[in-house]
Amino acid sequence: MSKNFKMVATTMFGLEEVLATELKNLGAQDVKPGVRNVSFSGDKGFMYKANIALRTAIRILKPIKTFKVFDEEDLYNGLQKINWENHMTADSTFAIGAVVNSKFFTSNSHYISLKSKDSIADYFRHKYHKRPNVDLKHPDVKIHIHIQKDLCTVSLDSSGDSLHKRGYRTSTNIAPINEVLAAGLVLLSGYDGSSNFIDPMCGSGTILIEAAMIACNIPANINRPEFGFEKWEDYDEDLYYIIQDSLLKKIINPHHKIMGFDKAPSAVRKAKENIESANLTEFIGVHHVNFFNSIKEVFGPTTILFNPPYGERLNIDTEEFYKKIGDTLKHGYPGCKVWFITSDIQALKYVGLRTSKRIPLKNGDLDCRFVRYDMYEGSKKISKQE
The missing domain is CATH 3.40.50.150 (Vaccinia Virus protein VP39)
Structure with missing residues (x-):
């Protein structure tokens, strides 16, 4: 039986309580609104469900490691201590997104992404003499780095593309609403x-x-062509379709x-x-x-x-x-x-x-x-x- 784990759904400023209500109605546990995000707990099936059904979430992140950081060297070394083979292989492609809000880091998010990429690539090169390639457009694994003050949280992005990309919008005007x-x-x-x-x-x-x-x-994202978790090593296709079918049966x-x-x-x-x-x-x-x-x-x-x-x-x-x-x-x-x-x-x-x-x-x-x-x-x- 699948075990519950912590997840974080990101959203826009002002929609945190709306998203928290959505999560509770969907069956999430330990729901706690933050600033532009809501943390919650659920199992793998609920992660699939959240991606398919949530209307006000931008991404569903699965945190895998949290550690203290005071400079780029701490970041590099902290990432080296993660067992990356549990999440990807040397043949996988990956991409990194970063959000930084810390007085200890004067460098921008792009530089933090590059430093993180170097650490993960070096991890595989030292251990397996082969490094995974970066693919910014269509990676097998998308990694999210969030540095808040002296705390770095490393997450897997289960959504892939932002969840606002529903898959139905083929035509737009000037400045269409998200x-x-x-x-x-x-x-x-x-x-x-x-x-x-x-x-x-x-x-x-x-x-x-x-x-x-x-x-x-x-369900909000029923028209999407794919989600990030579909490329994960532990992706359960049968479970995904069971969750999808259960949501489709509730349409009125x-x-x-x-x-x-x-x-x-x-x-x-x-x-x-x-x-x-x-x-x-x-x-x-x-x-x-x-x-x-x-x-x-x-x-x-x-x-x-x-x-x-x-x-x-x-x-x-x-x-x-x-x-x-x-x-x-x-x-x-x-x-x-x-x-x-x-x-x-x-x-x-x-x-x-x-x-x-x-x-x-x-x-x-x-x-x-x-x-x-x-x-x-x-x-x-x-x-x-x-």
């Missing part, structure tokens, strides 16, 4: 498929696809509408291509509509969630643009819960509506706010009395 962030926004909004869902500025359709996968309970059909608008015909076309690639065409409708000329046409409770242009993507009058968002919501979308993300935090005052929630997030290097507006039928005063 799939992990898109899923995080949908989960933060509380949307679970029990209401209508509208993305009124849908671009290439990422938010729509992530919302539909949540509504249908489709949504009972509410999921739809997107965009004023650009090219965006509508790209969204439809991506939705088809994700096998979700029957669940999502995309329409060539300018949000500012639209009104709510669906019956029942509705969640509106979007990623309007901001930062480098916004080449128009900020005050006018955000005022039009507020006016359109007020006059066209009564009774809706509205969420959107922006890095232009000052521009929110032009919306002319009071936020009921403001959640700090990061979109790449941009500091953002994910805000909620509750649109009442009639006046707010009358709605509260009712």
